[in-house]
Amino acid sequence: MIETEATPHAGQPSAAQTKPKADAPRIKPIVEFNSVQLGYARVPVLASVNLSIEPGQFWCFLGPNGEGKTTLIKAMLGALRPKRGQVYRNPEVFGKGRVSYVPQRLELNPVLPTSVREFILTGLAGVRTHAEQRRKRLGRVLELVGLSASRHRNYWTLSGGQKQRALLARALIRDPGVLIIDEPTAGLDFAAAQTVLTVLADMHATYDVTIVFVTHDLHIVSKHATHAALFRGGAVLSGELAEVITREKLGHTFGVPVPVQVGPGGRPQIGVAVA
Ligand SMILES: Nc1ncnc2c1ncn2[C@@H]1O[C@H](COP(=O)(O)OP(=O)(O)OP(=O)(O)O)[C@@H](O)[C@H]1O
Numbered sequence: 001m002i003e004t005e006a007t008p009h010a011g012q013p014s015a016a017q018t019k020p021k022a023d024a025p026r027i028k029p030i031v032e033f034n035s036v037q038l039g040y041a042r043v044p045v046l047a048s049v050n051l052s053i054e055p056g057q058f059w060c061f062l063g064p065n066g067e068g069k070t071t072l073i074k075a076m077l078g079a080l081r082p083k084r085g086q087v088y089r090n091p092e093v094f095g096k097g098r099v100s101y102v103p104q105r106l107e108l109n110p111v112l113p114t115s116v117r118e119f120i121l122t123g124l125a126g127v128r129t130h131a132e133q134r135r136k137r138l139g140r141v142l143e144l145v146g147l148s149a150s151r152h153r154n155y156w157t158l159s160g161g162q163k164q165r166a167l168l169a170r171a172l173i174r175d176p177g178v179l180i181i182d183e184p185t186a187g188l189d190f191a192a193a194q195t196v197l198t199v200l201a202d203m204h205a206t207y208d209v210t211i212v213f214v215t216h217d218l219h220i221v222s223k224h225a226t227h228a229a230l231f232r233g234g235a236v237l238s239g240e241l242a243e244v245i246t247r248e249k250l251g252h253t254f255g256v257p258v259p260v261q262v263g264p265g266g267r268p269q270i271g272v273a274v275a
């Protein structure tokens with residue numbers, strides 16, 4: 001339980017460090033946390049979060065179960081109010097529905113049969129589109145996630161992995177500028193997980209979509225992320241990949257040794273045996 005504010009780890013950029021000089025033009029962040037405390041009723045979860053996510057970045061959130069990754073995402077989405085500190089949510093992004101979210105679990109009860117097609121189209125709620133645009137977007141996202149042949153099936157009868165793909169398609173159909181995804185590859189077979197990752201990497205590289213990705217898969221981090229945030233003991237250590245993904249910091253986060261090698265271009269490679 002967190003009684004007091006956790007001290008940020010050494011090397012954690014403070015809000016002051018991350019702010020550029022007054023005369024430098026500043027890209028408006030998508031979301032920025034300044035000394036934010038988060039929790040539920042009497043349960044403190046995160047003590048003092050400083051984090052700034054800018055357009056075009058690919059973030060991975062990492063940490064053991066129950067350390068507050070989903071909680072931080074709820075605050076990002078405006079679904080959880082901070083107990084202290086400020087959360088800036090860029091109105092150009094959040095106010096215009098340019099954010100899509102793929103939840104860790106879908107808290108819905110199957111009531112009525114819903115086709116995969118209908119389910120994915122619910123992702124367009126609040127977005128103005130013509131019938132023809134809807135048809136095109138639907139065809140594109142069905143193809144991206146590999147569900148074209150299942151479009152008329154009942155969503156509730158899909159397997160867990162197929163449901164995950166449909167959830168991703170529902171997020172993508174909005175054509176988001178920011179995609180926030182909570183463990184999209186958990187429980188997926190190898191091919192399905194690869195499909196999801198390929199789609200995300202393509203969204204990021206080709207369409208400059210900003211990605212916030214919660215994962216327990218360290219290989220994904222080495223391969224795709226530009227930035228990472230480590231969650232442990234109520235603190236969040238965040239920054240550029242090479243600053244955050246070190247043997248010491250990952251070891252502290254997970255409580256077990258995690259081998260990290262520096263790969264080409266200074267990119268950390270995680271889980272590679274160190275000679
Ligand atoms: N609605 C809630 N009410 C009370 N406590 C909650 C609630 N949601 C989460 N918690 C608690 O907050 C803490 C952080 O939970 P959170 O879901 O953010 O963890 P997480 O890092 O996403 O974990 P996981 O890797 O298992 O998904 C946990 O101790 C959890 O039990």
Ligand SMILES: [Mg+2]
Nearest residue numbers: 069070104182
């Ligand atoms: Mg979670």
